[in-house]
Amino acid sequence: MGPSTAPYEGLWPEEWGPGPEAWSKTSQIVPEYTVELRGASVGWAAKDKSSKKNVLELKTRHGCEYLMQYDTESIINDWLKVMQDTMRQLVTNTVTSRYTVTSRYTVTLPLDRDITLHRDITLHQEQLDLEDGQWDEVHVIAGALKLFLRELPEPLFPFSCFQPFISAIQVQDYSLKVSYLRDLVRLLPLPNHDTMELLFRHLRRVIEHKENNRMSFQSVAIVFGPTLLRPQTESSNMTLHMVFQSQIVELMLKEFHAVFPQQ
Numbered sequence: 314m315g316p317s318t319a320p321y322e323g324l325w326p327e328e329w330g331p332g333p334e335a336w337s338k339t340s341q342i343v344p345e346y347t348v349e350l351r352g353a354s355v356g357w358a359a360k361d362k363s364s365k366k367n368v369l370e371l372k373t374r375h376g377c378e379y380l381m382q383y384d385t386e387s388i389i390n391d392w393l394k395v396m397q398d399t400m401r402q403l404v405t406n407t408v409t410s411r412y413t414v415t416s417r418y419t420v421t422l423p424l425d426r427d428i429t430l431h432r433d434i435t436l437h438q439e440q441l442d443l444e445d446g447q448w449d450e451v452h453v454i455a456g457a458l459k460l461f462l463r464e465l466p467e468p469l470f471p472f473s474c475f476q477p478f479i480s481a482i483q484v485q486d487y488s489l490k491v492s493y494l495r496d497l498v499r500l501l502p503l504p505n506h507d508t509m510e511l512l513f514r515h516l517r518r519v520i521e522h523k524e525n526n527r528m529s530f531q532s533v534a535i536v537f538g539p540t541l542l543r544p545q546t547e548s549s550n551m552t553l554h555m556v557f558q559s560q561i562v563e564l565m566l567k568e569f570h571a572v573f574p575q576q
Contacts, residue, residue, distance in 0.1 A: 349373055355396045369393055381552070388556065395555040398535045463540050469509055472545040474501065479554065482561045494565060495572045509541075510573045517569055534563035 352374030362370060363380055367389040371379040383389040462469065470478060474497065481493040498506060516533050523529045528536075538559035565572050 348377075348379065349375075350396065350400055353400060355393065355400070357393075369396075371396070391556040391559065392552055394531075394535055395539070395559060396552065399539065399555065402539075459536075459540060462537075468541055468543055469505055469512070470542040471502070471505060475542060475544050478542060478561050479557050482557050482564065491564065491568045491571050494561070494568070495574070498565075498572055512541075513566060513569055513573070517566060520566065530563050530566050531559075533566065534559040534561075538562040 348371065350373075353371060355369055355371045358368040358370035358380055362368065363382065365382050367383055367386055369381045369389065369392060371381065373379075381389075381392065383392065477497055478494070481490060481497060484490040484493060498509070501509070516537070519526065519528050520530055520533055523532075538561065539555055542558045542561060544554065
């Protein structure tokens with residue numbers, strides 16, 4: 314039996330789309346256009362490319378060029394950060410045994426050990442001794458965690474909950490937005506809820522050491538947002554959704570005690 318949707322009966326705004334009672338129904342979104350980001354680059358467009366402000370230029374490995382513009386500077390900056398992080402993750406998935414960045418959740422890992430640990434945990438389901446010398450490198454543990462979450466058949470935020478969370482993060486009133494997120498989290502399946510609470514509690518401990526590991530609320534959100542929350546089918550709104558995905562994780566981290574109140 315799924316969670317109760319009683320708190321939303323007659324109260325779910327139409328602009329939010331289908332309410333919780335419809336979350337079990339999967340909606341298929343056909344993308345109008347997609348762009349391959351593997352091997353691509355993105356940066357601010359030169360003045361001769363566009364006379365508008367806040368314009369990004371995306372170049373694919375095949376030589377295609379795209380311009381993206383948004384009037385709000387903070388939003389376009391988020392787009393840039395999310396795309397750059399996605400491109401780094403794509404590099405991480407294809408290049409082995411190379412270290413680049415220093416923060417533990419964004420470093421390009423030696424993937425052979427990362428994947429070995431991930432397989433030991435998920436396939437053999439055995440009790441591993443993480444004090445063993447072969448796991449001394451903390452980046453391997455962090456990489457295995459990210460790989461595990463990324464390869465789940467369904468993300469920690471279930472596909473059916475994607476649009477409600479995206480709608481909630483766009484609410485302008487801050488207190489109301491936090492309240493909506495708390496209620497949505499409460500409606501999650503219990504295993505998802507408890508795993509999410511444990512993960513976010515851990516990530517807050519990581520952020521406490523941001524002066525050393527450079528993992529701020531925003532940095533952690535950019536890394537984990539697309540991994541924890543993604544649509545079942547990509548759409549033409551993929552870039553904007555990636556911004557919202559990061560914003561959702563960032564707000565939930567900042568308002569952890571409100572989103573996961575103690576019983």
